[in-house]
Amino acid sequence: MTGTDEQISQLRLELRRGVVVLAVLSQMDTASYGYNLIQRLAEQGMEIEEGTLYPLLRRLEKQGLLESAWEVGEVRPRKYYRISPAGREVLNALRAEWLETVAVMGRILRGTNHE
Numbered sequence: 001m002t003g004t005d006e007q008i009s010q011l012r013l014e015l016r017r018g019v020v021v022l023a024v025l026s027q028m029d030t031a032s033y034g035y036n037l038i039q040r041l042a043e044q045g046m047e048i049e050e051g052t053l054y055p056l057l058r059r060l061e062k063q064g065l066l067e068s069a070w071e072v073g074e075v076r077p078r079k080y081y082r083i084s085p086a087g088r089e090v091l092n093a094l095r096a097e098w099l100e101t102v103a104v105m106g107r108i109l110r111g112t113n114h115e
Helices: 003-026 034-043 050-062 085-110
Strands: 066-071 078-083
Touching (some): 034 050, 078 085
């Protein structure tokens, strides 16, 4: 890997970090456990490692953006997460901010930002 490749890899990682919370919150309308969420996001093109997702889920729960409940009826108990009312409010604000950022960046990258 060249120095430029390493730089691109690091910058790509920085870009992804900013959208993982938005991606996760957007998928939490229905209760989901971690591995299921990893699969659903991967099917949509966003790969998230367990070592990234599980601490994020715990942090979002601690911040009151997710609610959780244990399901013990299966072979192995699973902790299911679902978006909370506060999480819904944050998701709506982040979604609007994301869409505006994408629009602005589109103009900038196309060279049409002449305000």
